[in-house]
Amino acid sequence: xxxxxxxxxxxxxxxxxxxxxxxxxxxxxxxxxxxxxxxxxxxxxxxxxxxxxxxxxxxxxxxxxxxxxxxxxxxxxxxxxxxxxxxxxxxxxxxxxxxxxxxxxxxxxxxxxxxxxxxxxxxxxxxxxxxxxxxxxxxxxxxxxxxxxxxxxxxxxxxxxxxxxxxxxxxxxxxxxxxxxxxxxxxxxxxxxxxxxxxxxxxxxxxxxxxxxxxxxxxxxxxxxxxxxxxxxxxxxxxxxxxxxxxxxxxxxxxxxxxxxxxxxxxxxxxxxxxxxxxxxxxxxxx
Amino acid sequence: xxxxxxxxxxxxxxxxxxxxxxxxxxxxxxxxxxxxxxxxxxxxxxxxxxxxxxxxxxxxxxxxxxxxxxxxxxxxxxxxxxxxxxxxxxxxxxxxxxxxxxxxxxxxxxxxxxxxxxxxxxxxxxxxxxxxxxxxxxxxxxxxxxxxxxxxxxxxxxxxxxxxxxxxxxxxxxxxxxxxxxxxxxxxxxxxxxxxxxxxxxxxxxxxxxxxxxxxxxxxxxxxxxxxxxxxxxxxxxxxxx
Numbered sequence: 001x002x003x004x005x006x007x008x009x010x011x012x013x014x015x016x017x018x019x020x021x022x023x024x025x026x027x028x029x030x031x032x033x034x035x036x037x038x039x040x041x042x043x044x045x046x047x048x049x050x051x052x053x054x055x056x057x058x059x060x061x062x063x064x065x066x067x068x069x070x071x072x073x074x075x076x077x078x079x080x081x082x083x084x085x086x087x088x089x090x091x092x093x094x095x096x097x098x099x100x101x102x103x104x105x106x107x108x109x110x111x112x113x114x115x116x117x118x119x120x121x122x123x124x125x126x127x128x129x130x131x132x133x134x135x136x137x138x139x140x141x142x143x144x145x146x147x148x149x150x151x152x153x154x155x156x157x158x159x160x161x162x163x164x165x166x167x168x169x170x171x172x173x174x175x176x177x178x179x180x181x182x183x184x185x186x187x188x189x190x191x192x193x194x195x196x197x198x199x200x201x202x203x204x205x206x207x208x209x210x211x212x213x214x215x216x217x218x219x220x221x222x223x224x225x226x227x228x229x230x231x232x233x234x235x236x237x238x239x240x241x242x243x244x245x246x247x248x249x250x251x252x253x254x255x256x257x258x259x260x261x262x263x264x265x266x267x268x269x270x271x272x273x274x275x276x277x278x279x280x281x282x283x284x285x286x287x
Numbered sequence: 288x289x290x291x292x293x294x295x296x297x298x299x300x301x302x303x304x305x306x307x308x309x310x311x312x313x314x315x316x317x318x319x320x321x322x323x324x325x326x327x328x329x330x331x332x333x334x335x336x337x338x339x340x341x342x343x344x345x346x347x348x349x350x351x352x353x354x355x356x357x358x359x360x361x362x363x364x365x366x367x368x369x370x371x372x373x374x375x376x377x378x379x380x381x382x383x384x385x386x387x388x389x390x391x392x393x394x395x396x397x398x399x400x401x402x403x404x405x406x407x408x409x410x411x412x413x414x415x416x417x418x419x420x421x422x423x424x425x426x427x428x429x430x431x432x433x434x435x436x437x438x439x440x441x442x443x444x445x446x447x448x449x450x451x452x453x454x455x456x457x458x459x460x461x462x463x464x465x466x467x468x469x470x471x472x473x474x475x476x477x478x479x480x481x482x483x484x485x486x487x488x489x490x491x492x493x494x495x496x497x498x499x500x501x502x503x504x505x506x507x508x509x510x511x512x513x514x515x516x517x518x519x520x521x522x523x524x525x526x527x528x529x
Binding site: 163166167169170172173174176177178179180181182183184185 | 338340359360361364365369370372376378379380381385388389390392393394395396398438442
């Protein structure tokens, strides 16, 4: 039963990783931008959540109403003001600029919030649990997983059933032709980043409720996000959820064997899948 | 008659290669203008300059009375300029219908059911309706050419630029395409058509211009232009005095 428990807990943890990864996947899918600062943006969202809850006394889940639009606005401004200027045939400038942004964010957060670990207080939600078939499941992990599924479904629906989604796909398919169809590439990219950081805000706050965080842990979240995206296959959002689940399960099973193995076993699972299926488990049918 | 497009001294060069050399001409509302010239003469570059994917070194492009030289391609598309490409460039990962819908919603600014109904009408006109839900990447050459036309039409253009749309088609395919283009022209859309398939071109256009080395070298009534010695020499490779 212990092992079943570890498996289920790992799956639920995968929901959080999928939330980290969905934004990365979306940004890469629409504009071929590899965002090195993504992890730090997750942490920024967690700190924004902390500030909002302490300043207003709102429950962290209610704080989402403020933090998600704020992060979306930051995303749009960041894309229009900075990242659009780096996009072109060369992949290096966006990598360097987002790396620089990562350093700036980390140090900015350090300056404002100090290096002390913080946690978002969600009251009873943190310890509440439900019994399912002999397993005790935390309400928060179950909620996180449900949110991840809903977010991925929502993104998928947006991509394939809305005008905005068609614009995303058209720009991703052929930027030059999309411009001739009247699409303003820079604006569409801005909207994609806004959507991605809106999702990131959800991931950041759920992370902040689940564990303590400090300005330096963004890099680790970035790696988990990347691994989930790559395991699932680039450009496939449901694959990203599967990738997150595989990573989460590998980590909890590893931790079950030896607590020190948690992160390592996640990386090993990633390397193993990369060796067997370099394109990930569910790559999008290439266009 | 009102002038819909006016090129004034438009020039563009890539290093030593001149693709547009002080081009001047006007296109009237409702006209169908044919463009001929040898390969590499700068015909497609001229379209790129008109749609805004290339910016000129000097000169101006006026569209519907406005100087659009500094406008982005997207803005010109909203204003009513649409084109088809010689090598079809559909959004391959999207269905034929979605390709059409992008043009109708983004370029023509239509919404919801209106946009969908309009796309279906155009798809019917271009004979792609049976393929509406097929991925554009799986279409044949003729179908892709028709999709180019469909997308351009869904943008509700005032000015339609066609780039060698009849090239590579069989005679029967060409005939049916010509009929479609005639219908579009008859509906009031101004057309500029670059084409090597001269008989298809002559079946539609009212006027012809000839371009060589980025320069407009002749302009006038189609029959007269085709029979002029200069065109025979430059375009058809026949000596003027032969």
